[in-house]
Amino acid sequence: MNTKQLERIQHANGFIAALDQSGGSTPKALLQYGIREDRYTNEQEMFTLVHAMRTRIIKSPTFDSRHILGAILFENTMDLTIDGQFTADYLWEQKGIVPFLKIDQGLAEPNNGVQLMKPIPGLDELLKRAVQKNIFGTKMRSLIKEANPGGIHEVVEQQFAFAKQIAGYGLVPIIEPEVDIHSSDKAQSEKILKDELLTHLSTLGKDVKVMLKLSLPAEDNFYSELIQEPHVVRVVALSGGYTQAEANEKLARNHGLIASFSRALSQGLSDEQTDDEFNALLAKSTQAIYEASIT
Template identity: 80%
Template sequence: MNTKQLDRIHTGKGFIAALDQSGGSTPKALLQYGIQEDRYSNEEEMFALVHEMRTRIIKSPAFDSKYILGAILFENTMDRFIDGQATADYLWDQKGIVPFLKIDQGLAEPEDGVQLMKLIPGLDDLLKRAVQKHIFGTKMRSLIKEANPAGIQKVVEQQFAVARQIASVGLVPIIEPEVDIHSKDKQQAEKLLKQAISTQLAALDKDVKVMLKLSIPTEDNFYRDFIEDPHVVRVVALSGGYTQSEANDKLARNHGLIASFSRALSQGLSDQQTDEEFSTMLAQSTQAIYEASIT
């Protein structure tokens, strides 16, 4: 583990950029960016276009370590290059931004009010490659739709089981049990989630470090205990479908919680913009998300 990177994520001011839409969500991400589906005819062309979009974001002067602590990449992005340098190395060497990797393969079918992660075949190999490519940590998402104690228990147990495997190779896992912002019993689900996470944190070996990526809680500062937990490097928040201004308003009321936004970060960016317009828009977004993250 790179101690410089660990220190930056643990104590740095700023937020984590999520550039990890993948597979099924890639066409949606491209569409939001102004690239219609008729611009590509197969997966390879689609991924090439999405890499161009991400390269444009990463190389923009607005994508600055003054505001951004880390960036979460999709596996395909990790395997590609920016200006001849592996993406993770470019992020850290040229930008001073810590690279993370999304490792989940999407969600399983709904059961017990939740969606667990699909099994991750070849996880050992992926983690080995991530270490070789100088990735600092990983991210994996589950989804909680109802305040179902059995379902939430399963989500958290699965997340922590995989997290231990990730930590054993020297990477820092971001545990992401998202609570659907439209859930009719969101607050109750958060109470059950907090309890389940607390139990799992208490059972970790003392040297294991994790991060938590959680929906912005209904009750302000609800996750303060996690922010202070010695196992927890950082608690970050997902935007979860809120607009950027809604997400920022809610985030700003939670002290010590920082953003890890994807849609809310790329909101307003377009393939049709000049580089200057693009950078101006991205600068406005990073500034606003940064301000909400340092409260």
């Protein structure tokens, strides 16, 4: 584990940029960016276009360590380069931004009011490659749709089983049990989830460090106990389908919680914008998300 990166993630002001749209969500991310599906004919062309989009964001002069602590990458992005450097090395050496890697393979079918992660075949090999590529931590997402205690227990149990495996490689896992913002019993799900997280955190070895990525809570400052928990490096919030303005407004009311936004970060960015237009909008977004993250 890189101690300079750990110190930065744990104590510095800023937020985490989520640039990890995967195979299933890439067409949606490209469409939001103004690239329709008729612009590519296969997966390779699609990933080339999305890497160009991510490269444009990362290389923007406004995407820097004044506002941004870390960036979450898709596996394909980790294996590609920016200006001749692997993406993780470019982020850290040129920008001072800590690189993370999305490792999950998507969600399983709904059961017990939740969607667990699909199995992750070859995870050990992926984690070895992540270490070789100078990745600091990982991210994996589950989804909670109902306040089902059994289902939520399964979600947290699966997340922590993977987290222990990941920590064994010296990487810091981001545990992401997202609660659906449209859930009719979201607040109750969050209560059950918090209790499960606190229980599972208490089982970790004293030197194991994790991060938590959670939905913006129904009750302000609801996750303050998790933010103070000794194993937790940082608690970050996902935008979860809120607009950037909505997400920032909710985030600003939660002290110590910082953003890890994807759609809310890239909202309004377009392939057709000039570099000046693109950079100006990204600067406005990063400033607004930063300000909401330092409350």
